[in-house]
Amino acid sequence: MADALVLAGIHHITAVTARAPENLRFCTRVLGLRLVKKTVNQDDVSAYHLFCADRVGTPGTEVTFFDWPHLPPHQPGHGEIARMALRVGSRQALDWWLAWLDGHGVPGxxxxxxxxxxxxxxxxxxxxxxxxxDDGGVPGGVPWERSPVPPEYQVKGIFAVTLVVRALEPTARVLVDVLGFRLRAEGRGTSRSALFETGSGGPGALVLVEERPDLPRAQLGAGGVHHVAFRVPDDATHRAWREQIAQAGIPVTPQIDRFYFRSLYFREPGGVLYELATDGPGFAVDEDVExxxxKLSLPPFLEPRRAEIEAHLRPLEPVEAENR
Incomplete structure (x- = not known):
């Protein structure tokens, strides 16, 4: 692994919802995140792609959702991102959140x-x-002044993701030998697990891998996670990463211009979809931060199809009005 190529941490996590209005309400009115970009899945323009994050959409704070109402509920198993973990700043924040979530009838x-x-x-x-x-008070995202959650308790970004795979070693080899993660800790309970970190480590740069050969293969559906994206600083580094992944014998997409960032995708041996995404240009490239x-934002190559795209999207307006 070349020392010059280091992933800074997690860029975003993209999950799946079959009920976009309720999902948006949960993200903004319960979790207190800000809707920073309402756009479409560029590979399936019939579906929203909703980005919830801190006030300005800082990389590492983004929880995003594809809206696929036709999908059945997610079936857990191996080969999936089983949990997304988000950051708050203290144990006192967790106490506040316990009461807040209980008051909103949140299960589990x-x-x-x-x-x-x-x-x-x-x-x-x-x-x-x-x-x-609890991230121990490490600096995080920019608080959103219109969040229903007090600034001192707001979600500060992504803490980690949990992967569940059939066999730990192949996933670990790609994380360490190809992507430059470091093994931070190992666990042996009812199942084997290992915690890996990248960049400077700590909150926002962690991947927890659990080995579960006893489980069936996961079936992606509503309530599941589609992929996790890792942070790359710029286009040149992004291209270098693609070359390194390809040289490792892993099938990887070309660099794709998503307008708000550049992307490339590949599956690790356990079946989990990874993305590498650049930090820029960012969400303010076509909208004022305030x-x-x-509104529905479309990249330039989709703008000529705006009328067609809008005609096939379900309205979100009642929920959006609550967040302005």
Missing amino acids: LERGSYAGRDALFFTDFEGQRLALV HLGE
Whole structure:
């Protein structure tokens, strides 16, 4: 692994919803995130791609959703991203969140430990598995002044993701030998697990891998996670990463211009889809920061199809109006 190529951490996590209006309400009115970009899945323009994040859409704070109402519920198993863990700043924040989520009828609330830190586990209304983790006060995202969550308790970004795979070693080899992650800790309980970190490590740069050969293959559906994206600083480094992944014998897409960032995709041996995404240009490239997410944004190559695309999208306006 060349020393010059280092992933800074997690860029975003993209999950699947079959109920976009309710999903948006949960992200913004319960989790307190800001809708920073309302766009479409560029590979399936019939579906929204909703980006919720901190006030300005900082890489590493983005939780995004594809809206696929035709999909059945997600079936957990191996070969999946089983949980997204988000950051809060203190144990006191977890206490606040426990009361807040309970007051909103959020299911599955349970205190526990995640990657050695205090955590609160829960699911959303579609069974999406989530955790809030005390990050020890490490600086995070920019608070959103119109969030229903007080600034001191707001979600600060992504803490980690949990992968569940059939066999740990092949996934670990790609993380370490190809992507430059470091093994931070190993666990042996009812199943083997390993915690890996990249960049400077710590919150936002962690991947927890659990080995579960006893489980069936996961079937992606509503309430599941589609992929995790890792941070790359610029286009030149992005191209270098693509070359390195290809040289390792892993099938990888060409660099794709998503307008808000550049992307490339590949599957690791356990079946989980990875993306490498550049930090820029960012979400303010076509909207003022004060008005992020207020209208449907389309990249230039889709703009000529705006009328057609808008005609096939379900309205989100009642939910959006609550967030302005």
